[in-house]
Amino acid sequence: MQFLESVFFPALGLSPSTAQAVNAWVHFCMYVSTGCKEQRLVKQLKQHISKLATAAAEAPLRGSDPFGLALDGAPAPAEEISRDGALAAQVANHIVDWVYGRLCGYHVAFPKGENLAALLDVFVFACKSRGDGPQRLAELLVEAVCLSATSSFQQQMRARMDPGAPNEARLLEMASIAHDIHDADANIFCPALAPHMPAALAVAAVQMHILYGQHLVPWLGISKSISPAVLDVFRTANVLEQRLTGPITMAGGGGGSAAASGLHPPAVAEVVSSFRRWDLSNPLKAALLQWVGVQVSNTATWTARALQTEKWKPMGSGPDVAHTSSAAEVSRMTLEALDALYGMDVPMPAEVPQALLEGIDAVMRKYVTHVNEKLGALQRLIPPLPQPVRYKKDIVVKNEQAEREAGRNSVKGGKGKMAFLSSVPTVESSPDFTNISASLTPETLTAAACSLHFLYGRAEALVQVARERQLQSAAVHSLALPQPASTAGSAKCSPAKSEGSSSIGEAPEPLLHARTALMTGMQYACKFLATRVVFWDQRTPWLELLYRHHVTQPASRIDPVLEGLHMVLGATCPGLPDAVRTAFAKHLMVASVQAAERVLLDGGPCRWFMPADVQAIDQDMHKLRALFHADGDGLDRELIDSELERVRRLLPLMRVEVGPLMDMLKTARTHGTAQLMAPSGGPGNVYDESTILRVLVHRPERTGSKMLKSAYKLPKKAK
Structure with a gap:
């Protein structure tokens, strides 16, 4: 290559830009012919592509020096500059297209991540040499990550899934596939992608979340009962979502987050911000x-x-x-x-x-x-x-005597007569x-x-x-709840909504x-x-x-x-x-x-x-x-x-002699209650008419009996 650069290319009249493009293409073809395994060729290829990118960036500056005052002398004619730029861009396009095709399936093309980092450098330099800016580069890398994840997920599904298996078994196996791919992304591929796209793992996680969700969400709509297999799916899906949510949250994504748009290029922010959790809860x-x-x-x-x-x-x-x-x-x-x-x-x-x-x-x-x-x-x-009855001495004495003669606990007396008055x-x-x-x-x-x-x-x-x-x-x-889409206008809760939500009581x-x-x-x-x-x-x-x-x-x-x-x-x-x-x-x-x-x-x-x-x-x-x-x-x-x-409280009232007791009953009958003076002369308890009446009913005095007969018509015997 030194002979070509020092003797052959000048003899052919190739400009430095054209020579750099040819060098880059030759090294690229040699690298591809080795199966992308030769590390030395990769380093040289990176150097040539880097020079090509630098030359592409400096070409417009040379065109602005028409009098040849720059150190390199007079600029080349505009036609030559245009032709050299087209050639460099064409070489870069071929390199970008070929590498992009590999990147869209990097899970399969680089199963252990070998040479991926170096090839990504080549890809980035090639994109720059053809004039791609940071936003376009981010778009290509996002597309590559999403397409590679999709390809790997579908390929492993075809290899590992039993078409006749129940839905639950298929979802469990798909979750295992998603975990395996995410492991590879986190440990092998995204470290290589990170220098060019720091949120690569978040983008890959969002895509994996979408791929698994395409199968999970329809199943959630038809799953209405509980079984061990159903519970396994819910557990597995929740664990998977929590794992995928980690890098997405770190990247500031989810729920239309405004933070993601300020941290990342638009293409990355769009993917990360589009993340929506599955509705596992409902x-x-x-x-x-x-x-x-x-x-x-x-x-x-x-x-x-x-x-x-x-x-x-x-x-x-x-x-x-x-x-x-x-x-x-x-x-x-x-x-x-x-x-x-x-x-x-x-x-x-x-x-x-x-x-x-x-x-x-x-x-x-x-x-x-x-x-x-x-x-x-x-x-x-x-x-x-x-039934309350008034006192009648002859009846009381007769009944007590009959009980005594018949025996106190006897119900019947002599000749079948009742002796015990119940x-x-x-x-x-x-x-x-x-x-x-x-x-x-x-x-x-x-x-x-x-x-x-x-x-x-x-x-x-x-x-x-x-x-x-x-x-x-x-x-x-x-268990995360699904996030509603938010906008800048809804970033803050309205006072009415906050007030309404706080009024909801606890269970x-x-x-x-x-x-x-x-x-x-x-x-x-x-x-x-x-x-x-x-x-x-x-x-x-x-x-x-x-x-x-x-x-x-x-x-x-x-x-x-x-x-x-x-x-x-x-x-x-x-x-x-x-x-x-x-x-x-x-x-x-x-x-x-x-x-x-x-x-x-x-x-x-x-x-x-x-x-x-x-x-x-x-x-x-x-x-x-x-x-x-x-x-x-x-x-x-x-x-x-x-x-x-x-x-x-009854005992002071029961101590009252029959005369004052009758007076209290008359007072209570007129006023509803009567007050009994305390022995000390102060006010005592107040009793209602019913209580005073029932105390008087149990007094064995003739005067009280007469009052009960005249005022309350109480009988002397129970009917």
């Missing part, structure tokens, strides 16, 4: 919500079946196993549904676990409804109030006797209360588990309604059990025998009743969880106070109280308080005192 959410609907429906069906066959027996003898099998089954099913949801290991839209928890909420509330309907109203357990109906006469006695036993009610308490605890645990699993899922998976507290219903249901079951103990099982001791005829008789005092309560507490409480035990004890105390208040105000025709009896009644209330306080091991003293206040 199709995945729709499929998951359909799955959630099926799970909730199945759980509701299984819960209904479990309740239909429930025997309401505890699973064991301790507080931890005091619940029933149906409660355990509901807990198991709901936790398994939550585990199955997060076990899918896919990006989890927040609406999906929220929908599952809402379904579980409904299932648990139906469980509470079933228990409440099984129990029914409390009034089934409480007998009606006896204040309330017996439980056997209730229309609900069979149902309550057979189906609502204390053991059944205890099991129901413990089951509701167990589910309440499981609901709280389920909420905590759901929160933890959602945080774990968010840390592992990142409601999970399982809030279920937990409230379960807690309320547990309290109601305990209240039902306590009411049954006092007003059903112990109806006679409370409503018939307590303070019957004479308060001061030992058999009429509260001690036998408290003994019965103590036995119930001792037999029931040890097997209950703490919360259920406390609730039952509280409601049993409340029911006992209600029964005591009823005895004092609506005790029926066999209860007569004198002012002197108040001290004994007050002592009995202290005994009742001591039973439930249990020396500090039971209920709080403040809670007991707040309930007993209703009874203790």
Whole structure:
């Protein structure tokens, strides 16, 4: 080549520019003939093309020196300059075309990236030698990257894809191909492209995103159900998109980003800014919500079946196993549904676990409804109030004498005559006797209360588990929402839009309604059990025998009743969880106070109280308080005192002699209420007409009886 340059080319009369073009072409042909493997030829080719590009850039300058004042002497004629430029451009065009063809398939042409960097230098110098500017060079490189990625993707699809495979299997294999190509781009090809196009990896990632999306997006439109294969596609597509998004984001692309246009040539900025994420969220959410609907429906069906066959027996003898099998089954099913949801290991839209928890909420509330309907109203357990009657001494004495002769607990006297004057109906006469006695036993009610308490605890645990699993899922998976196209005018949110978006509240507290219903249901079951103990099982001791005829008789005092309560507490409480035990004890105390208040105000025709009896009644209330306080091991003293206040408030009124009591009743009848002066002389309690009347009804004085007869038409016997 030195001989050609120093002797042959001058002898032929070739200008330096023409000689450089011939040199470049000869070296290029030699390089191609070696299979593009000779590194020395590449270096020389780069030198010649570089000189050719420099000469092409300097030619116009020589034309501007007509007097030959430059160092190289007089310029060549314009015709020669034009001819030399055309030849140089023609050589450059051939080199560019040939290299461009190789670059459009560089994944195949240079599988290991060998000589790619050097050939890219040749390509760039050749483009410059024919007059291409930076923008045109960027356009050619962008086209080459996109075409090579497309060619490689299609070629590997033909080689690796099974045409008869299901759509999901094909998409998984295509994702593997995309990962392989992106690996090659990141590690082999784009480092060679980076000196000439720094955003080459971003351009390649956008093109790969488009190629895979052409197959993924149609599948997303038809995928409506959940299966292992479908979940694999969602997981794989999300991972692929996150990987491809990395270099695109670094290049400032996505969503019509204005940053990309300022950082890169227009051709690069156009590609990078065109990036739009796949809408994985909505199709995945729709499929998951359909799955959630099926799970909730199945759980509701299984819960209904479990309740239909429930025997309401505890699973064991301790507080931890005091619940029933149906409660355990509901807990198991709901936790398994939550585990199955997060076990899918896919990006989890927040609406999906929220929908599952809402379904579980409904299932648990139906469980509470079933228990409440099984129990029914409390009034089934409480007998009606006896008819108020006025005192008639001969009737009272006759009835008390008949009871004494027949035996206090005997219902019938001699010759079939009634000896025991009942204040309330017996439980056997209730229309609900069979149902309550057979189906609502204390053991059944205890099991129901413990089951509701167990589910309440499981609901709280389920909420905590759901929160933890959602945080774990968010840390592992990142599901990007599709970006809407933005413009310069929409770069800033309008105040109206911002205000509207901030008004949207957070999602409601999970399982809030279920937990409230379960807690309320547990309290109601305990209240039902306590009411049954006092007003059903112990109806006679409370409503018939307590303070019957004479308060001061030992058999009429509260001690036998408290003994019965103590036995119930001792037999029931040890097997209950703490919360259920406390609730039952509280409601049993409340029911006992209600029964005591009823005895004092609506005790029926066999209860007569004198002012002197108040001290004994007050002592009995202290005994009742001591039973439930249990020396500090039971209920709080403040809670007991707040309930007993209703009874203790009656005691000052019961101490009033019959004359002042009648005056108070007259005042209350006129004004609605009457005030009782305190012993200290200050204002005391205020009582309504009904309370004063019912206290007077239980006074064994003739004067009070006459007033009740004349003013209120009360009979002397119950009808």
